[in-house]
Amino acid sequence: MSEISKGLENVFIKATSLTYVDGEEGVLRYEGYDINDLVNHCSFEEVIHLMLYGDLPTKEKLAEVKNRLNQSYSVPSSVIRIMEDLPHNAEAISMMETAFGGLSCFYGVPWDKAKNKERAIEIIAKAATVTANVYRIKEGLKPRIPDPSDSYVESFLEATFSRRPSEKEIAAMNAALILYTDHEVPASTTAALVASSTLSDMYSCIVAALAALKGPLHGGAAEAAYQQFKEIEEPDNVEKWFNEKVIAGKKRLMGFGHRVYKTYDPRSKIFKNYAMKLANGENRKYLDIAIKLEELGLKEFSKRGIYPNVDFYSGIVFSSLGFPDYMFTPLFALARTLGWLAHIIEYVEEQHRLIRPRALYIGPEKRDYIPLDVRQ
Structure with missing residues (x-):
């Protein structure tokens, strides 16, 4: 009889160069870099480049990442209106799912190896806009698009709270985004990978990940x-x-x-x-x-x-930092959007195969049909 790994525990579903976890020694590395070094020395934009392109950026490459982020915060006004029309007591992650489903209608294009990573950076920018406006809409504030700046974190926090964040706040939020960026293939990343294996568009893969993250055993x-x-x-x-x-x-x-x-x-x-x-x-x-x-x-x-x-x-x-507790999981999602995108790009571009597991049948053997009138 075949064995079942409940929860897919210790089942390897892909190879990755993105994240190394040693659970016995308490080690976490992205592309070989220790998490402590990244938090202490890097901006989130540098980690974006690291996870998507495999190494820390030069000054020129970092400027390109920041420029693309700054050009990509805007989202269609209809997506914001959809978010505003949702019940203000809706779960924050549900609002994000709805927003990304809407963004898929506008930007859900087929995979293109020449453009996937640039599009991923654009998605990360729009994730900041969506997350900031989940807070603003639930708090009864006017929606706002982040303004371009030299810092993704600063743009996000300023759009969220309508005030310039302190350097201490920027440092803490930057660290939080790096810390939550990736952790191999937990449930939400696996959900994104399953969606990507069908070649669903990247925005829809984020919706799949958000649906998994929403569960209290993962994101809450x-x-x-x-x-x-x-x-x-x-x-x-x-x-x-x-x-x-x-x-x-x-x-x-x-x-x-x-x-x-x-x-x-x-x-x-x-x-x-x-x-x-x-x-x-x-x-x-x-x-x-x-x-x-x-x-x-x-x-x-x-x-x-x-x-x-x-x-x-x-x-x-x-x-x-000023966030109510209903925003904790959306902040997790904001950071993990990078990890989800990095994993699905790695999978589709390097190891693509439709994920189609099997189920072990344990039901009855073949039975003969009995007409309704004579069933006991």
Whole structure:
């Protein structure tokens, strides 16, 4: 009898040069570059070039990436109107799905190896516009197209909040985008790959990825982790909450554990550092809660290979930047758009084959038809 790998665990569906993950040692690299070096030294635009073209850009190539981004923020007004016509209490990711479905109607052209990567940069620009306007529309603000600037992050934040971000905010958002750019082939990337294997257009592949990301077992973890800090309310409540909820088996400790990492997720340490730099007011309190909760979680779970993951501290960073918690998953999607595009381009251009798995039949053997009138 054939074996089934539930959840496709440890099934390799493609070869990649994009992202290397060592779950035992806690290593994450994009195209060979350690995630810490990229966060500490690179702009998101440099990582865009790295993921699409295979290396960090020269000054001239970086200028080309920035120029194409600056030329591509605009979206058809009808797409914005569609977003405005959606219920303001709609899920943010659903609004993004709708927007990208609309963009597919305008820009969903066939694959073209000579143009795929340039088009990917254009999609990344439009993703900033869509994400900024999910926030603005849900908050009752007038939609706005990002203005060209020397920084993708600055253009995005300024369009979102109608104010110039501080250098500290730009640095934190830049780091967040790099940290969430890619992580091999989780559910959303796999969904995008399945769509791309049919040669569906790139915008439609993003819709497929968003549909997978929307599920609470994938994209909602940062929001869930942040909600648990809110539920605990005060640092003095952490130990009691942990014992009564987590140890008693009533709740999972959100932001802990990962399918791949059996040690610290390296992204979690970086997000913790930015949370410590940015947090103030309520988020300062939530940071104190998170630190205490991390200590208890490590004592209880580290011996089983369960450690903080990327989502444990990221919500504190996003909230400190001014985003409500419903925006945490869209921000994940904004960053991961680059990873989705890089993977589908790599697959279609280098390894293309229609993804068509099989299902193992476990139903009854052949049965004879029985007329309706004589069935018992």
